[in-house]
Amino acid sequence: MSLQKLMEPEAGTNRTAVAEFILLGLVQTEEMQSVIFVLLLFAYLVTTGGNLSILAAILVEPKLHTPMYFFLGNVSVLDVGCVTVTVPAMLGCLLSHKSTISYDACLSQLFFFHLLAGMDCFLLTAMAYDRFLAICRPLTYSTRMNQRVQRMLVAVSWICAFTNALTHTIALTTLNFCGPSVINHFYCDLPQLFQLSCSSTQLNELLLFVAAAVMAVAPLVFISVSYAHVVAAVLQIRSAEGRKKAFSTCGSHLTVVGIFYGTGVFSYMRLGSVESSDKDKGVGVFMTVINPMLNPLIYSLRNTDVQDALCQLLVGKQSLT
DSSP states (O other), rough: OOOOHSOOOTTTTOOOOOOOOEEOOOSSSHHHHHHHHHHHHHHHHHHHHHHHHHHHHHOOOOOOOOOOHHHHHHHHHHHHHHHHHHHHHHHHHHHHHHEEEEEEHHHHHHHHHHHHHHHHHHHHHHHHHHHHHHHHHGGGGHTTTTTHHHHHHHHHHHHHHHHHHHHHHHHHHHHHSSSOOSSSSSSOOOHHHHHHHHOOOHHHHHHHHHHIIIIHHHHHHHHHHHHHHHEEEEEOOOOHHHHHHHHHHHHHHHHHHHHHHHHHHHHHHOOOOOOOHHHHHHHHHHIIIIHHHHHHHHHHHHHHHHHHHHHHHOOOOOOOO
């Protein structure tokens, strides 16, 4: 039976409430499912291992007990959480050949996904603010970014992200799902569920628009303004080594910001589209698997402090760099 036929409600059927959804996953052929299972399992192990290594290095290395690495440690925790929300469930489906997910499990997955993605938005903004203070306001940095401020920024981020995720989840419970129940994706998210609703989604889309303004546009503007000041300040540094160190630290963060917001914008800009495509799945893989896997590499590739800490943690001695 074709995908289009599956996703169309049958004529003459009773419009009863949907108790579970069918996730079509990444591929339909059995041969490719085995390949996808191995790749996802490898990606999951690499992602969790890489991020937990970064976290452990930050915890055990006194040199990394600074605000920047405090936020980076929190990002590592979020990356492990993000990949855990989607990948294990997908691996379970591939292993059991069962592609259904209950209504409650679908809502839970959506809630945790938006909770962690929202936290990422705010933490990336906090890291930009930290770089701005460190480079543009060095004399007042220690007082403006003390431990109390760091913890307050993380706590406020959790509260805002939790409120956003809970709002979307509660608003979704007001929608009626009466068939079809096929989601052409590998996890539950708002755009795909909106398409399956047989009641109006105008309020939900408005909430998503407001959330995008508060949690995506505003932080991105703040990050851009912060780094405009940072670039101007760095260019005034006379030492070439000083400029290189400042740009390498900021460059890692900007790379992560670009990838995170780029995939997020592409994913939700297609909200009005009635068709789900392989592009949506590709972006979903990038958001939930590739991004968390790349972040440890990006942050450690040109950062000698992180490299030294990882070397000491894994090998038991200092790096020679």
